[in-house]
Amino acid sequence: MSILCAEGVTAGYTEVDILNEVHLRVEPEEIVSIIGPNGAGKSTLLKAIFGLLKPRKGRILLEEEEITGLSPDRIVRKGLSYVPQVHNVFPSLTVQENLEMGAFIRTDDYSSRMEEIFQLFPLLKERRKQKVGQLSGGQRQMVAMGRALMLDPRVLLLDEPSAGLAPLLVSLIFEKIQEINATGVAVVIVEQNAREALKLSHRGYILAMGRNVMDDEAQALLDNEEIGRLFLGG
Amino acid sequence: MVELFIYGIVLGGIIALGAVGLTLVYGILRFANFAHGDLMSAGAYISLFLMSVLFSGMGIPDSNFAPLSIGWRMVLAFPLSMLAVGGVAIAMDRILYRKLRHKNSPAVMLAMSALGASFIIRMIILILWGADYRFYRPGVLRPALSLPLGVKIRPDQLLILSVVTVLVILLHLFLQKTKMGKAMRATADNMELARVSGIDTERIILWTWGIGGALAAAGGILYGIDVQVHPGMGWNFLLPLFAAAILGTIGNVYGALVGGFVIGVAQQVSTAFLMPTYKPAVAFLIMIGILLIRPQGIFGGK
Numbered sequence: 135m136s137i138l139c140a141e142g143v144t145a146g147y148t149e150v151d152i153l154n155e156v157h158l159r160v161e162p163e164e165i166v167s168i169i170g171p172n173g174a175g176k177s178t179l180l181k182a183i184f185g186l187l188k189p190r191k192g193r194i195l196l197e198e199e200e201i202t203g204l205s206p207d208r209i210v211r212k213g214l215s216y217v218p219q220v221h222n223v224f225p226s227l228t229v230q231e232n233l234e235m236g237a238f239i240r241t242d243d244y245s246s247r248m249e250e251i252f253q254l255f256p257l258l259k260e261r262r263k264q265k266v267g268q269l270s271g272g273q274r275q276m277v278a279m280g281r282a283l284m285l286d287p288r289v290l291l292l293d294e295p296s297a298g299l300a301p302l303l304v305s306l307i308f309e310k311i312q313e314i315n316a317t318g319v320a321v322v323i324v325e326q327n328a329r330e331a332l333k334l335s336h337r338g339y340i341l342a343m344g345r346n347v348m349d350d351e352a353q354a355l356l357d358n359e360e361i362g363r364l365f366l367g368g
Numbered sequence: 369m370v371e372l373f374i375y376g377i378v379l380g381g382i383i384a385l386g387a388v389g390l391t392l393v394y395g396i397l398r399f400a401n402f403a404h405g406d407l408m409s410a411g412a413y414i415s416l417f418l419m420s421v422l423f424s425g426m427g428i429p430d431s432n433f434a435p436l437s438i439g440w441r442m443v444l445a446f447p448l449s450m451l452a453v454g455g456v457a458i459a460m461d462r463i464l465y466r467k468l469r470h471k472n473s474p475a476v477m478l479a480m481s482a483l484g485a486s487f488i489i490r491m492i493i494l495i496l497w498g499a500d501y502r503f504y505r506p507g508v509l510r511p512a513l514s515l516p517l518g519v520k521i522r523p524d525q526l527l528i529l530s531v532v533t534v535l536v537i538l539l540h541l542f543l544q545k546t547k548m549g550k551a552m553r554a555t556a557d558n559m560e561l562a563r564v565s566g567i568d569t570e571r572i573i574l575w576t577w578g579i580g581g582a583l584a585a586a587g588g589i590l591y592g593i594d595v596q597v598h599p600g601m602g603w604n605f606l607l608p609l610f611a612a613a614i615l616g617t618i619g620n621v622y623g624a625l626v627g628g629f630v631i632g633v634a635q636q637v638s639t640a641f642l643m644p645t646y647k648p649a650v651a652f653l654i655m656i657g658i659l660l661i662r663p664q665g666i667f668g669g670k
Contacts, residue, residue: 184564210566218564224557227550235554238547239566281565 135198137162137320138183138214138289143192145182152178154344155192158322160289161336165311165321167352169328169365170341176324177219179341180291183322184216185209196289211239215287219294219324222278225267229258232266232277236284244284251280254313272303279310289320296327308334329366332356340365371519372636378525378594380632381532385587386605387612387624388539389457389580395556395619396576399465399478403486404584405609409602411453411585412592413493416502418445430505435513435523437505438593446589450582457581458574460485466573486603493599501598528590535586536625539579543621548575556619607648608635611655617665626666630654 138160146152153175160166168176181187183194185206194202201209206216224232233251237244252259255276261269266277275295282290295311296304304327312334315321325331332338335352340361348361355361390404419441424430432439464485468478512520543549555562555572563569588602612631616623634654635647642650658665 186560186564206563207566207568210564216564218561221558221561224554224561226557227554231550231554234547234550235562235565235567238551285566 135162136160136195137164137197138322139193139195140179140183141193141195143179143182143189143194145178145187145189145192147178147187151190152344153182153189156341156344156346158183158339160320160322162288163315163318163320164337165315165323165335167328167331167335167338168322168324168341169331169338170347171365172326173343174341175344176341177293178344180216180293180322180324184214184291207239210285210287213285213288214291215282215285215289216291217278217282217293217295219297223266223274223281226265228263228265229269229277230262232281233258233284236281240285247284247286251283254283254310255280272299272306275299275303275307276310279307279314283314283319287319289322290314292321292323294324294326296325296330304330329356332366369637369640370517371521372640373633374519374521375525376633376636377629378528378632379636380629381529382587382591382594382628383605383608383612383632384625384628385532385535385583385590386609387616387628388621389583390609391613391616391618391621391624392552392556392576392580394613395621396552396559396573397465397469399469399475400482400610401580402479402482402606403460403489404580405602405604405606406486406489407453407457407581407584407602408588408591408605409493409597409599410456410489410588411449412588412597412601413497413599414449414452414585415442415445415589415592416497416504416597418448419504432505436527437524438527439505442504442589442593446586449589450585453585453588454578454582457577457584461573461577486606490599490603497599499599501596503596504592524593528594531586531590535583539583539621542579548572552576604648607655608632608651611651611658614655614663615658615665617668620665620667623665623667 136159140156140158142155142157143153144151144155156175156179158179168179170176178187182189185204188203193200196212196214201212224235227235233248257273258276258280266274269277295307299307308330311321311323323331332352332355337349338352338355339349340347386404386408390401393399393401423441423444428441430439430441464481465478468481512522514520543553551562551567552572552575555567555569559569591601608631612627613624615630616627631651631654635650638647638650
């Protein structure tokens with residue numbers, strides 16, 4: 135049984151469809167990359183899944199339950215979390231307050247969850263009292279991911295987690311994604327850094343012009359010469 | 369001069385209470401509420417109504433706590449008026465602003481509707497109470513205390529400063545320590561991310577209006593205790609409120625507090641050199657100056 139499934143999703147910001155009958159399937163504990171050129175609709179697909187954009191056609195299922203058209207604050211309660219590409223932290227709040235906001239809907243004691251996140255990102259623990267606006271890009275990305283993990287999601291959607299980061303930080307963030315996945319969280323990554331993303335993924339989807347081009351095991355995509363030339367920068 | 373400075377702090381506290389609400393609403397909704405000054409009037413007049421009609425009808429004594437000019441009636445009317453105006457602000461949002469917001473109306477439409485709402489509040493006050501200046505307790509002699517440096521200050525003014533201080537501390541604790549306060553700051557930072565985190569932003573918006581309205585009411589009533597109430601008072605406060613909020617970087621609560629005190633002091637001290645009728649011009653000049661020199665305000669980044 136797939137944990138997350140998008141079927142025939144058509145969506146756009148205006149009357150123009152950015153996505154055309156796109157499908158996506160995520161199995162439990164998988165890392166799935168969505169790659170493709172700029173403007174392919176990768177980020178739009180995540181937004182449509184997370185309810186930030188209402189699909190005109192198609193269905194989105196989270197563990198067989200239809201979540202199509204629900205608002206983000208409802209969807210997040212069902213075990214799906216999302217980290218936007220930009221503006222993904224609350225800059226005037228401290229690190230700890232950002233994590234608390236991630237746990238806003240929790241009414242139980244979430245201090246042990248916060249401790250787990252501090253173990254994943256030890257740097258955040260040191261900076262817990264600091265305002266996030268004063269942190270570097272890589273540290274902000276950690277805060278953003280930490281916030282999204284506060285609810286113990288079953289699926290984590292990451293929109294370009296490596297965007298704008300120095301190469302060393304990119305590999306650090308990718309390592310963290312694998313650590314998160316190892317705790318049983320399925321991860322969907324949209325990435326420009328396609329080759330690196332596929333290396334840590336189980337499977338990959340290639341989108342172009344708002345349509346599915348191909349999907350396969352990540353290794354098979356990496357080994358495919360034509361895909362390499364067209365979508366992975368040679 | 370010292371005396372004018374102290375009077376300025378009293379006035380500044382009143383301006384600060386109004387400016388905080390203005391800036392809170394702006395921070396969350398990016399909307400300049402031109403009716404905010406009139407919420408101050410609404411608070412002042414609701415208190416007047418409660419004290420002169422309801423409480424006198426209920427037989428609550430009209431005596432005052434000497435040397436203050438207020439008594440039990442004001443003690444009861446103050447929080448009730450804050451609640452009522454909080455409710456008025458929420459109702460205005462529900463009836464008017466929220467609908468425009470959901471239609472993605474341009475900012476100028478919202479500004480015009482706020483301007484319209486401000487006229488409506490002022491006209492309701494004029495219809496119900498007339499255009500006269502009124503005192504909460506007419507005829508009470510207001511003796512001044514003599515402090516060192518030849519400063520004369522009325523006990524009422526010390527009371528006003530204490531009330532402002534308590535409200536500011538409560539607001540600070542609310543914003544920093546409570547879940548709802550933190551969520552309010554988070555929503556002001558990034559409304560979409562707040563929704564993505566599961567925060568019900570519509571509820572945050574209600575809280576913001578409620579708190580902004582209640583603080584405006586407090587400011588209006590305190591002004592009534594200090595000076596008097598009249599239907600145009602809130603409208604006259606609008607310029608200082610905006611000057612304070614812009615000076616302290618619009619959207620920044622603590623900036624609005626500082627801005628309020630700066631504007632209040634500047635207005636009062638100016639009366640040493642200028643006719644008191646020029647007080648609003650002082651706020652206006654400061655606002656123009658800050659917009660020209662540092663439009664992001666004193667607490668804004670680049």
